[in-house]
Amino acid sequence: MDILISEDEIQISAIRAQGAGGQHVNKVSSAIHLRFDIGASSLPEPHKERLLKLGDQRITREGVVVIKAQRYRSQEKNREDALQRLYELVDRAARIPRPRKPTRPTPSSQAKMLDEKMQHGRLKAARKKLPPDFES
Numbered sequence: 001m002d003i004l005i006s007e008d009e010i011q012i013s014a015i016r017a018q019g020a021g022g023q024h025v026n027k028v029s030s031a032i033h034l035r036f037d038i039g040a041s042s043l044p045e046p047h048k049e050r051l052l053k054l055g056d057q058r059i060t061r062e063g064v065v066v067i068k069a070q071r072y073r074s075q076e077k078n079r080e081d082a083l084q085r086l087y088e089l090v091d092r093a094a095r096i097p098r099p100r101k102p103t104r105p106t107p108s109s110q111a112k113m114l115d116e117k118m119q120h121g122r123l124k125a126a127r128k129k130l131p132p133d134f135e136s
Helices: 024-026 045-053 075-094 107-126
Strands: 010-015 032-036 063-069
Touching: 010 063, 032 075, 045 075, 063 075
Parallel strands: none
Antiparallel strands: 010 032, 032 063
């Protein structure tokens, strides 16, 4: 699905990246911190509801998507990466899941299950102690 998100609805700020990189990573704000408020967005209501129900760790309790992109050394590449990840998340929520069609167990699987139950019962019966008057 092609869903357009206005640039006005996305808050992007540049921050310093974490991890290895030496002096460059300590001086340059190359990481991107993206925030997208689901409730205030222009997305259709069903999309908003499914997006909030996703249970993704990037979605806060307040309904704000927070994405931190610091994969690349370039701020522009990190910006593109963050936007791409946001679009993928929204696209995943836009897809309506197919309803599950209930199926019945096949006759062979039912026979296999009954056979396994019989075998398990025999194993449990074999664990029983023999009566004291039993002679072999």
